[in-house]
Amino acid sequence: MGTDIYANLVAAHHLYPEGKKIIIDFGTALTASCIAENGETIGVIIAPGIITSLNSLVGQTAQLPEIELVKPQSVLGLDTVSCMQSGMVYGFLGMVEGFVERINEEVEDQCMVIATGGVSHIYKPLTSKIHIADRLHTLKGLYHLGANI
Numbered sequence: 428m429g430t431d432i433y434a435n436l437v438a439a440h441h442l443y444p445e446g447k448k449i450i451i452d453f454g455t456a457l458t459a460s461c462i463a464e465n466g467e468t469i470g471v472i473i474a475p476g477i478i479t480s481l482n483s484l485v486g487q488t489a490q491l492p493e494i495e496l497v498k499p500q501s502v503l504g505l506d507t508v509s510c511m512q513s514g515m516v517y518g519f520l521g522m523v524e525g526f527v528e529r530i531n532e533e534v535e536d537q538c539m540v541i542a543t544g545g546v547s548h549i550y551k552p553l554t555s556k557i558h559i560a561d562r563l564h565t566l567k568g569l570y571h572l573g574a575n576i
């Protein structure tokens with residue numbers, strides 16, 4: 428398992444001891460990790476990261492421009508930039524909400540959801556499925572691991 432994923436699980440277990448937790452990491456990869464109340468890792472999902480995907484879309488097409496990753500005014504756009512912003516924001520928002528729903532179904536519980544990583548601040552305000560956004564979450568896990576060496 429990647430050390431960043433491990434650090435995310437450790438931080439969640441240490442900071443929020445009650446119940447099951449999901450950590451969504453909006454980094455180079457988009458990951459969702461789930462930990463049980465007893466500290467056992469239940470499982471992990473690894474998907475392409477949001478900026479990674481955007482760079483791939485822009486890099487591998489002839490006419491799509493670089494865009495700022497912000498919420499567009501409406502889901503349906505009428506210019507290329509808004510259309511792409513909708514795909515990036517609402518597409519990945521749907522993916523994350525779907526992960527949370529499916530994980531909750533699989534573990535038969537309502538997990539607490541923590542978001543971290545580079546672009547987590549863009550997605551947190553758009554959904555009630557993320558309960559806490561903490562850009563320092565992974566680092567807190569590393570700190571905890573270091574403090575216990």
Ligand SMILES: Nc1ncnc2c1ncn2[C@@H]1O[C@H](COP(=O)(O)OP(=O)(O)O)[C@@H](O)[C@H]1O
Nearest residue numbers: 431453454455456476477478479543544545546
């Ligand atoms: N403040 C920010 N605003 C927008 N994008 C960011 C910001 N910080 C990081 N990113 C993007 O998030 C991704 C990296 O996320 P991060 O969680 O920092 O890295 P890692 O993959 O190493 O865990 C990169 O694609 C980067 O461009």
Ligand SMILES: CC(C)(COP(=O)(O)O)[C@@H](O)C(=O)NCCC(=O)O
Nearest residue numbers: 428429430431432454455456457473
């Ligand atoms: C999945 C990752 C690329 C995520 O890295 P990140 O986006 O946080 O930089 C990293 O945790 C990794 O390389 N993991 C190794 C494979 C695994 O976790 O099973």
